Amino acid sequence: MTTTLAQRVAIVTGGSRGIGRRVAERLAASGLTVVVNYAHAAEAADAVVKEITAADGTAMAVRADLAKEDEVATLFDTAEEAFGGVDIVVHAGGVMSNGTVADYDIDQLDQIIRINLRGTFLVDQQAARRLRPGGALINFSSSVTRFSTPGNAAYTMAKGGVEALTLLLARELRGRDVTVNAVAPGSVESDMLDGYLKGREHLRAEIAKRSPLERVGTPDDIAEVVLFLAGPGRWINGQILYANGGAI
Numbered sequence: 001m002t003t004t005l006a007q008r009v010a011i012v013t014g015g016s017r018g019i020g021r022r023v024a025e026r027l028a029a030s031g032l033t034v035v036v037n038y039a040h041a042a043e044a045a046d047a048v049v050k051e052i053t054a055a056d057g058t059a060m061a062v063r064a065d066l067a068k069e070d071e072v073a074t075l076f077d078t079a080e081e082a083f084g085g086v087d088i089v090v091h092a093g094g095v096m097s098n099g100t101v102a103d104y105d106i107d108q109l110d111q112i113i114r115i116n117l118r119g120t121f122l123v124d125q126q127a128a129r130r131l132r133p134g135g136a137l138i139n140f141s142s143s144v145t146r147f148s149t150p151g152n153a154a155y156t157m158a159k160g161g162v163e164a165l166t167l168l169l170a171r172e173l174r175g176r177d178v179t180v181n182a183v184a185p186g187s188v189e190s191d192m193l194d195g196y197l198k199g200r201e202h203l204r205a206e207i208a209k210r211s212p213l214e215r216v217g218t219p220d221d222i223a224e225v226v227l228f229l230a231g232p233g234r235w236i237n238g239q240i241l242y243a244n245g246g247a248i
Helices: 018-029 042-054 069-083 106-130 153-172 191-197 203-209 219-230
Strands: 009-013 033-038 059-063 088-091 136-140 179-185 240-243
Touching: 009 018, 009 069, 018 033, 018 042, 018 088, 018 219, 033 042, 033 069, 042 059, 059 069, 069 106, 088 106, 088 219, 106 136, 106 153, 136 153, 136 219, 153 179, 153 240, 179 219, 219 240
Parallel strands: 009 033, 009 088, 033 059, 088 136, 136 179, 179 240
Antiparallel strands: none
């Protein structure tokens, strides 16, 4: 039996900051119980939980390294033990570093693959095993897969893998009444964008003008897309949604 909105439970990876945090807050405000996953930022994750509970929502923080199979399994175990099951998984956890193919540090490449690619596979694997009927898995890709911006080789490659896995898994879950999609944001106000622009703040205006809306996206912009996919957007499945304000 499909659970009602008020009974639904969501895991949000990378939920302690940026887009993940806003997603966790919006899902909680819509009545979902939220498990806020973090890797290192315990205080930030606790702050998200406190904010949600102060608004009469239900949430808990759970630490897990998304590249470690046992810790990802424990994340799901904890959610099931505390709240009875899992209905929504939003996989927003990830890392980014820049560099051209010719000059890229291989240790950084390994880190990108470990977190963004291996981590996605492990989270999706547990979601495929555990999501209840009526559930939704929402991965995070990036519009860089469409733009192919020089200097983003490793990140773009990893996110291309996320998109491939998303499309494949939607088909593997045939008959389960579980949707699988990915959101591919463009530039969004976040720590990640700040890191990308470090020492190059002059590029912010240029980035904003890439969209006909002439601004950089916000975590709220992306959270609304996720909320739609987690709720009424049941007929959207096996898709990559480019949430970038029409940037080219």
